[in-house]
Every structure is written in C-alpha cells, then in structure tokens.
Amino acid sequence: MKSSNTKVSNAIIRRLPRYRRYLNELRKQGVKKISSNELSELIGYTASQIRQDLNTFGGFGQQGYGYTVDSLFNEINRILGLDREYKTIVVGIGNLGQAITNYTYYYKIGFNIVGLFDVNPKLVGLSINDVLVRDFSEMSDFVKENNIDIAIICVNRENAQKVTNVLVDAGIEGIWNFAPLDLDVPEHVAVENVHLSDSLHTLSFMIRSNELEESDK
Amino acid sequence: MKSSNTKVSNAIIRRLPRYRRYLNELRKQGVKKISSNELSELIGYTASQIRQDLNTFGGFGQQGYGYTVDSLFNEINRILGLDREYKTIVVGIGNLGQAITNYTYYYKIGFNIVGLFDVNPKLVGLSINDVLVRDFSEMSDFVKENNIDIAIICVNRENAQKVTNVLVDAGIEGIWNFAPLDLDVPEHVAVENVHLSDSLHTLSFMIRSNELEESDK
DNA sequence: TAGATTGTTAATCGATTAACAATC
DNA sequence: TAGATTGTTAATCGATTAACAATC
Numbered sequence: 001m002k003s004s005n006t007k008v009s010n011a012i013i014r015r016l017p018r019y020r021r022y023l024n025e026l027r028k029q030g031v032k033k034i035s036s037n038e039l040s041e042l043i044g045y046t047a048s049q050i051r052q053d054l055n056t057f058g059g060f061g062q063q064g065y066g067y068t069v070d071s072l073f074n075e076i077n078r079i080l081g082l083d084r085e086y087k088t089i090v091v092g093i094g095n096l097g098q099a100i101t102n103y104t105y106y107y108k109i110g111f112n113i114v115g116l117f118d119v120n121p122k123l124v125g126l127s128i129n130d131v132l133v134r135d136f137s138e139m140s141d142f143v144k145e146n147n148i149d150i151a152i153i154c155v156n157r158e159n160a161q162k163v164t165n166v167l168v169d170a171g172i173e174g175i176w177n178f179a180p181l182d183l184d185v186p187e188h189v190a191v192e193n194v195h196l197s198d199s200l201h202t203l204s205f206m207i208r209s210n211e212l213e214e215s216d217k
Numbered sequence: 218m219k220s221s222n223t224k225v226s227n228a229i230i231r232r233l234p235r236y237r238r239y240l241n242e243l244r245k246q247g248v249k250k251i252s253s254n255e256l257s258e259l260i261g262y263t264a265s266q267i268r269q270d271l272n273t274f275g276g277f278g279q280q281g282y283g284y285t286v287d288s289l290f291n292e293i294n295r296i297l298g299l300d301r302e303y304k305t306i307v308v309g310i311g312n313l314g315q316a317i318t319n320y321t322y323y324y325k326i327g328f329n330i331v332g333l334f335d336v337n338p339k340l341v342g343l344s345i346n347d348v349l350v351r352d353f354s355e356m357s358d359f360v361k362e363n364n365i366d367i368a369i370i371c372v373n374r375e376n377a378q379k380v381t382n383v384l385v386d387a388g389i390e391g392i393w394n395f396a397p398l399d400l401d402v403p404e405h406v407a408v409e410n411v412h413l414s415d416s417l418h419t420l421s422f423m424i425r426s427n428e429l430e431e432s433d434k
Numbered sequence: 435t436a437g438a439t440t441g442t443t444a445a446t447c448g449a450t451t452a453a454c455a456a457t458c
Numbered sequence: 459t460a461g462a463t464t465g466t467t468a469a470t471c472g473a474t475t476a477a478c479a480a481t482c
Contacts, residue, residue: 011473013422017415021397035439044399047439048475055441063440064482080418081425099316100413108417149424174424176417180238182261188431190423192416196317198234199411200325200393201297205230206407207366207391208298214405228449252463264463265451272465280464281458 012053016080018043019053023073035066082110086149086174089115089142091163093123093133096178097154104152105129111150115142136163143170152176153183229270233297235260236270240290252283299327303366303391306332306359308380310340310350313395314371321369322346328367332359353380360387369393370400 022043026034036047043050054060054067060075061067077083088111090101097118104111105128116133118124124135134142142148151167153160153175160179167175174190177183180197239260243251253264260267271277271284277292278284294300305328307318314335321328322345333350335341343350351359359365368384370377370392377396384392391407394400397414 008426009473013419014415016422017412017418020418021415037439046475048477049473051440052442052474059441061440062482063480064438066439079422079425081421082418086421086424095316095319099312102312103413104417108414110421111417150420173427174420176420188427190420190427192420192423194411194413194416195234196320196411197325198231198238199409200321200328201234201237201299202230203367203391203393203407203409204298204303204327205233205296206409207303208296209225210390210405210407226449254463263451265453266449268464268466269450276465278464279458280456281462283463 008056012056015045015053016076019050020073020076020080020082023069023076026069027073031069033066034069034072036061039067084110086111087146088113088150088152089117089139089148090152090154091117091136091139091167092153092155092159093118093120093126093128094154097152098128100152100154100178101128101131114146115139115148117142140166140170143167143172148172150174150176152178154178157181225273229273232262232270233293236267237290237293237297237299240286240293243286244290248286250283251286251289253278256284301327303328304363305330305367305369306334306356306365307369307371308334308353308356308384309370309372309376310335310337310343310345311371314369315345317369317371317395318345318348331363332356332365334359357383357387360384360389365389367391367393369395371395374398 022039036050039045039050040047045053051061054072057079058075060072088104090097090104090113093101093116097116101113101116105113113129113131116128116131117136117139118133119136121135123133126133143151148170149172151172151174153163155163157179160177160181161183164175164183164185168185168189172189174192175183175185177191177193178196180195182193183191185191239256253267256267257264262270268278271289274296275292277289305321307314307321307330310318310333314333318330318333322330330346330348333345333348334353334356335350336353340350341352360368365387366389368389368391370380372380374396377394377398378400381392381400381402385402385406389406391409392400392402394408394410395413397412399410400408402408
C-alpha cells in the first residue's frame with residue numbers, strides 16, 4: 001500500500017463504494033475471480049480506469065489471472081475504513097432522524113448507534129431500538145465521555161451549524177450531514193453531505209433536459 | 218439561452234442546485250446584486266468557474282454591475298426545471314419511504330405526492346398526509362391514468378429493478394432511487410440515486426484518511 | 435512455454451483557471 | 459468618461475483512456 005499522504009482524488013473516492021457494492025454481489029454469488037475487463041462490463045467504468053483506481057492503493061491483482069473477488073473486497077473494505085467500528089450518535093430525532101437511525105441500525109454494520117439527541121421534550125426519554133433519546137444539552141459531555149466518532153446531523157438548517165460547533169468542540173471525527181447547508185468545520189473533521197434537495201433538483205434538471213431533447217426532434 | 222442539445226457536463230449539473238441554495242439565501246436576506254467575486258467568496262468556487270458555469274446557459278449578468286440576485290435565482294430555477302410541478306408517487310412505504318414522503322410533502326414545493334404504493338397489506342389502506350397507500354398491483358394503471366412524472370423508489374434492493382421495469386413501462390419520466398443498486402432504464406428515463414450506503418462509506422474513508430494523516434506526523 | 439491480464443507509462447481528453455477584451 | 463465586472467478565448471491542470479512491457 002502506497003503512502004497515506006498521497007492525496008486521493010475525489011473522483012476515485014466516489015467510485016470506491018461502488019466497487020465495493022459490485023464485489024460484494026459477486027462474492028455473494030460465489031464468484032471467485034474477476035478480470036478488470038469483466039468488472040468493466042459489470043460496473044460500467046473502463047477496464048483501464050479500474051486498474052488505475054485500484055493501483056492507487058496497491059497491486060491487488062495478479063498478471064495473467066485477474067483479481068480474487070474475496071481478497072479485493074477485503075482490501076476495499078480496509079481502504080474504506082470498514083474494518084473497524086464507529087461509535088455513532090444521531091442529532092435531531094424527527095421524521096428523517098428516526099428513519100436514518102433505523103436504517104443505520106439495521107443495515108449498516110460497523111456504525112453503532114449509541115446515542116440519540118433532540119431538544120424536543122416530547123422525544124427526550126423515548127427509546128429507538130433500545131437507545132435512549134437524550135436532551136441536546138447532554139450531547140457535548142456524552143461525546144467526550146464515550147469517545148464518539150461520528151455524528152449524524154438531522155436537525156433543521158437553522159440549527160445545524162450550532163450543533164456542528166458543539167460536536168467539533170467535543171472532538172467528533174466525522175459528520176454525516178442531512179441538513180441543507182454546507183457546514184463550516186476544521187480540516188481534521190470529515191463531513192459527508194446528503195443534500196436531498198440538491199439531489200431532487202438534479203433529477204428535475206435531467207427530466208427537463210430529456211423533455212427539451214424530445215421536443216427538439 | 219443556448220441550444221438545449223449542447224450536452225451539459227455532469228460537473229456543472231451538480232453545481233447548479235448549490236448555486237440555487239446560496240442565491241435563495243441571499244434573496245431571503247434581501248441582497249439585490251452580487252458579483253461573481255462575491256459569490257465565489259460565499260460558495261467557494263472560483264469567480265471564473267461561476268461565470269463559465271452561468272454562461273453555459275446564457276448571459277445573465279451585466280458588465281460593470283454583476284448579477285441581480287432575484288433574476289439569477291429565477292433563471293436557475295428555470296434551468297433546473299423548478300418552474301413547474303411534478304406529479305410524484307412513492308413506492309415502498311417503510312421507514313425510509315414514510316420519511317421521504319413527509320420530507321417531500323412538507324419541504325419540496327413543486328413535487329406533489331399524489332400516490333403511495335406498497336405490497337404490505339398492513340400499510341395498504343393507510344393514509345399519510347391525506348394520501349392513500351395503495352397496493353402495488355394498482356401502480357401501473359395509476360401511473361398511466363394520472364400521468365405521473367416522478368417515482369421515488371424506497372423498496373429494498375431485491376425488488377427495485379422489478380418496480381423500475383413496471384414504472385418505465387407505465388411511462389415514468391424520472392426516478393429518485395434510494396435502493397442500493399444501479400437501475401437499468403432506457404435513455405429517456407432520468408434516474409437520480411441517493412446511495413446512502415455509498416455516502417456513509419465515503420465518510421468512513423475520509424475519517425480513515427484523516428487518522429492516517431494524523432499518525433504520519 | 436504461450437496466453438492472459440495486470441501494473442504503469444504515455445497520450446488524450448475534458449474541466450478548471452487565467453487573462454483580457456467587451457461593455458455597462 | 460472612468461471603473462468595474464461580465465462574457466469569452468486561451469492556457470493550464472487533472473483525470474481518463476490507450477498502449478504496452480512486465481509477469482504470472
């Protein structure tokens with residue numbers, strides 16, 4: 001594996017989880033080996049790009065043979081940091097927060113939801129999947145005392161930066177942000193945005209483009 | 218506005234909703250005019266890129282003055298296809314489906330949820346925001362009869378392609394896909410994915426990178 | 435060994451940035 | 459008019475693709 005301080009381009013990072021998804025499927029189907037050409041057919045990236053991408057992190061293949069599905073899958077898991085567990089909290093337990101909590105709880109191995117926080121007294125005291133909803137005022141201490149790695153932000157736009165500041169001060173490592181704004185954080189804190197509005201607007205753009213193309217004919 | 222068949226790069230498309238978001242904020246704050254330099258400061262793209270991006274669609278500014286916030290906001294709305302309404306259905310009314318339904322209903326003007334579908338008899342017959350949950354078997358006819366534009370797919374991985382095929386046959390224009398796979402659709406159908414797993418794995422990668430960098434010092 | 439396929443270098447393509455003429 | 463700032467062309471940079479030598 002190459003030096004960790006070689007900055008990996010964003011384009012590659014975005015492709016990694018996709019490689020993982022397809023390799024996982026192949027693995028489940030019992031496929032043992034795959035060549036960059038076969039993978040290309042499946043994923044839709046060029047074989048050349050696949051080889052380039054993988055070689056950013058190391059030589060995982062074997063000339064004349066291809067890649068062993070299982071070991072490549074494991075390598076990518078390791079690259080993605082999925083070979084460990086993350087202590088995770090959710091902030092903002094409204095509709096979306098509850099759904100994301102359940103989603104993460106049931107489907108995301110390694111991301112352990114250990115705390116839920118909200119300001120709404122109607123929610124504080126309730127439990128979701130046996131995890132208690134605590135008052136927001138307790139969050140800072142909780143993050144420090146339990147060495148929380150990741151916070152999932154599901155509060156509204158207006159409060160998201162304030163929540164973020166508290167999390168950063170308490171030593172959070174990563175934020176999965178569902179609030180529709182770009183958070184201001186120091187460099188050592190990772191932020192991944194899920195901007196649902198932006199995504200829906202992108203869909204709208206594509207539909208409009210298709211319609212224009214149709215009417216051009 | 219330039220010809221609609223000039224293919225707009227994906228990079229630009231992804232930036233458009235972000236322009237919209239910042240312009241909307243400025244508009245709400247009562248800001249009347251803005252230069253590409255000021256906008257650059259705010260959004261974090263270079264002024265040059267902003268001018269390039271906007272000029273892909275037309276000359277919306279005025280030399281020596283800048284851009285009028287209100288009219289630029291309106292132009293971008295139009296470019297994004299947000300100057301119309303979309304008849305929308307949600308397929309798969311589990312936890313995530315319900316959350317997305319509520320989210321879209323309350324926050325997304327123009328995306329009118331007019332139908333909900335599921336196979337679960339416990340859900341069929343219920344209402345969310347006064348919209349009835351119907352059995353999946355009724356979906357195809359419903360889409361045809363009501364000229365549905367957009368379907369939001371919140372079913373599981375296993376059923377997502379099957380659901381998609383029915384939607385495509387019924388004449389859907391766009392799909393907002395929350396299932397963790399890449400759907401196979403004809404070219405005239407727009408698909409926008411929200412791959413929550415991929416997003417979380419990207420966050421994991423970034424956290425790991427930061428940790429490696431830290432330990433390198 | 436011969437064939438296959440990777441790993442890697444070189445070429446190409448596209449996107450971003452810089453520069454500046456046009457013009458409000 | 460002078461100053462400011464866009465719109466647009468040219469230069470640069472980075473990412474993708476092609477080619478092929480290395481090697482299993």
